[in-house]
Amino acid sequence: MSKGIFITIEGGDGAGKTTLISRLNEQIYIHAQQRTVPTREPGGSPIAEAIRSVILDRKNTRMDPRTEALLYAAARRQHLMEIVKPAIESKKIVICDRFVDSSLAYQGYARGLGMDEVWEINRFATDGYMPDVTLYLDIDPVVAMSRIHANSSREVNRLDLEKIDFHQKVREGYLQVAARFPNRIFVLDASQTPEALALEAWKIIEAKLSLKGS
Numbered sequence: 043m044s045k046g047i048f049i050t051i052e053g054g055d056g057a058g059k060t061t062l063i064s065r066l067n068e069q070i071y072i073h074a075q076q077r078t079v080p081t082r083e084p085g086g087s088p089i090a091e092a093i094r095s096v097i098l099d100r101k102n103t104r105m106d107p108r109t110e111a112l113l114y115a116a117a118r119r120q121h122l123m124e125i126v127k128p129a130i131e132s133k134k135i136v137i138c139d140r141f142v143d144s145s146l147a148y149q150g151y152a153r154g155l156g157m158d159e160v161w162e163i164n165r166f167a168t169d170g171y172m173p174d175v176t177l178y179l180d181i182d183p184v185v186a187m188s189r190i191h192a193n194s195s196r197e198v199n200r201l202d203l204e205k206i207d208f209h210q211k212v213r214e215g216y217l218q219v220a221a222r223f224p225n226r227i228f229v230l231d232a233s234q235t236p237e238a239l240a241l242e243a244w245k246i247i248e249a250k251l252s253l254k255g256s
């Protein structure tokens with residue numbers, strides 16, 4: 043492998059990204075003997091985590107949608123330069139919880155800023171640096187929210203408080219993004235059992251790893 047692999051996991055709140063990521067880390071270790079670099083957005087580095095706390099602060103109810111989109115892009119840039127790119131260049135497998143597609147679905151579509159506009163600021167932020175593969179965990183938001191509330195230990199943030207129709211829009215947005223990037227984004231049914239989901243995800247990653255290795 044001349045470079046590492048950049049994998050991103052996407053999905054609405056409560057789709058099961060965290061569980062899937064920890065299972066994928068295990069699978070990659072067992073089958074490919076490689077420790078991954080697990081990371082997340084917004085955040086993943088000290089400066090990006092500081093931006094995250096501004097974005098997700100429940101007191102910031104007056105945040106303008108474009109301000110929010112720019113802050114996500116700023117956090118993304120910092121995390122990309124500080125964590126993701128150096129890891130990929132030293133042949134690591136990076137698994138990132140959310141990336142550009144989150145901004146396209148949440149800010150571009152659900153908040154109505156427009157996917158093309160949000161893509162433009164993200165193109166500037168990332169210099170067009172995109173994942174090798176993205177797994178989008180697709181689930182009905184009603185099912186996803188019931189999962190979130192069943193798990194009381196999870197931090198409830200400002201965005202969790204948004205109404206279910208916002209999450210329906212996020213889902214529509216993601217499906218449009220997936221249709222735009224069919225070679226990169228795999229749509230997985232996240233209502234299946236965590237075991238079945240992890241197996242399906244592993245098959246996709248396994249194929250990517252063997253392609254890179256050859």
Ligand code: TYD
Nearest residue numbers: 054055056083084114140141144145148201
């Ligand atoms: P987080 O607590 O990390 O949620 P999750 O566990 O669902 O990933 O909060 C991240 C929130 O930020 C989540 O509601 C999605 C939102 N978000 C955007 O709106 N745009 C973005 O570009 C990113 C990265 C996240």
